[in-house]
Amino acid sequence: MINIVANPFGLLLKASFRVKVAIYTFATTVIALFIAAIAFLWLLNLSMKNIVTVDLRGTTDQLNTSCAASIRFGDEITGAEYLNHGGNQQVLSATLYLPDGSLFAHYDREEQSAPKFPGQTDGEVHFEWNRASILRPMQENGELIGFLYMVRDLGEIYERYFTFAWLFLGLLFAVLALTLLSTTWLHGFLRKPIQELAHAASKVDPEKGYSIRAKKVGEDELGTLTDVFNEMMDRIQSHEMDMRHSQERLRQVINLVPHMIFAKDRDGRLVLANQSMADTLGIPVEQLIDSTASKWYSREEYQKIRSHDIEVFKTDRPHFSEEVLIDHEGNQIRLQTTKIPFVQSGTSHNVLLGISIDVTRAKLAEEALRNSNDELDLRVKERTSELREAVARMERQERLALVGRVSGNIAHELRNPLGAIRQSIYYLNMIFETEDFDVKNLKMIRKHMGMIESEVDASNHVITNLLGTTQVDRQRKKEKTDLSDVIQVSVQRVWVDEWAKLNMDVDSILVWGDFLQLRQLMINLLENAKTAVKNQSDATIWIDTKFDGQSAFIHITDNGSGMSEETLTRLFEPLYTTNPQGSGLGLSICQEIVEERHGGTIQFESQEGTGTQVKVTLPLFSPQEERPLGKENLHTESFADL
């Protein structure tokens, strides 16, 4: 207020448009009138002076002639009369002076005494404040006879001025009235559209939208302005609509997201929250805005979250964390939260945009999975051990069955010769019981005795064979033995070439060993190779021997069916066999012969469908180890055994 009072322009600026227009118009008109009046007055003044001058000159010219005579004749009274009648009403005084300046005659309208000789003899009219005067020399025949001095008042001029002043005043009022009238009229023109605009503009409310339009009045600039305003409003409205739509869409989108989306300011107050957050917390979105998260988290958790927020604002980098939240139903929810620093568009306000994903289920599932994995592990272990037991049981049963089968076979093998022996004895008894004992009977007795003997031998052979395959006689002595002999004998015994092509690359190598046991070894290995290549189209068995400074090497290779991993690992296991006719003892005997009895090694390499290679290493014969030979020739014995 004080300011406004102190500054009248300020007051003026605050005044209404109408007052402003009135003041401006009025002031302009008054100033124009004043200028016109001054000019007029100046012109009036000039013309009045001219009139007065002409009047004074004319009057004095008239008196000059008439008064000259009075001076010449020295007739003062006549002169005064001339002066009295010769002038007009405006003449204040007329005075005649003699050339020396002494008074001759005088007339004064108001009966005043004659003025002193003025002294100015230029004959010009002199204007004073309210009168004009002239001093004219009077001449007669070129001789100065006196002076005529006349003073005239300017009353009628002032009267005119006065009239003019009234006129001016009247004009001024008229102008004022006209101004008021015109401003009112002008106001009518200007006010309506402007008021419309102002009204429309004042009604614009961002909350209620931008549907207000100003009514157009006239097609002038204000009309254009109204159009422009309305167009502007159209644009604002459409932008507003667009913005509302995009905001709506944005809100829909963030509300569709099943994760909690929010934005927080530096103080930790929410400036944005989506429906998922509201649903989780059981608080409407509107109520969430401007509140802090302190209510929904434990004190400890909230402090942790705040420290994360501050870190994000400080470092201006995203932050990832896990949080525990209590929802409106009191459930504990585990959240995986990502916080991103974010500058709100159009402002320099930093906010923090956050997305919290509910990982409770995933976590629970993870834990459950871990638990079930543990349980599964346990069960697998249990099952595995059960299975192992079952397998072991089965193996035991299988071995028992095998033992049964083996012993069944042995029994069968023995029953035939034993049965034959029994029958022959029965027959012999029958013969001996008969009375007629003749040559024919003797022949039959001999025949049956021979049969008994041969069956006894057969039984013995069965037992010997069995011993040969199941036992390695540890008492036997080692001696200088030629591997090529061993191999030759074994190959003949096994009849390898019955089923396979035989490729031999065998040198005479002396080893320190037991011929019979080595023969058994070779027979077993060759039998296996033969079985492996059975029914193979290009079945081949290779036997190679080599030696170095210390050892002899025998390689038996076949291109047969090969062995599985499992078979390879269980090769030497007693009673383990893949051959239905096998005893499962062959390779365990081989192993014993090579490793236990001869200090060598035996190794198998095999691939299913490709074949098998057996590598046997035996120590070479060295003269230091030679023992004195016994009487018996082991080679011969071995042949006899066959």
Place this chain on the structure above:
Amino acid sequence: MEKKAILVVDDHYSLRVSLKDILDAKGYNVRSVSNGFDALKECDANFFDLVIIDIRMPGINGVESIRQIKEILDYAPKFFVVTAYAVDELREEALRLGVEEFLSKPIDVQLLIKRIERMFSQKRTSS
């Protein structure tokens, strides 16, 4: 009285021969062969009252021989089956085919003779 004819079928030589000698001595007309194929031929060529056959033989086994013999012949000899095992799937099959007796190895000859005699005497009375 005509001699009863018996065929002994066994792959084991001594068993076959000793049994033939015993039954010969007992007064039967005995022939012996070493396998099922020969048994079939023998049965086709001659008449037999009884066939004693080992159940387990290489080639055609005892049961198969019995089936074929029964199929081909226009007469029906009796069959005694010799088996080494108490439990045997061939034994079951033989049972289905219809055989007279099962004999365990080694054969109890005395028992065998008793059974042969009983069978033939029964046959005689029944006929």
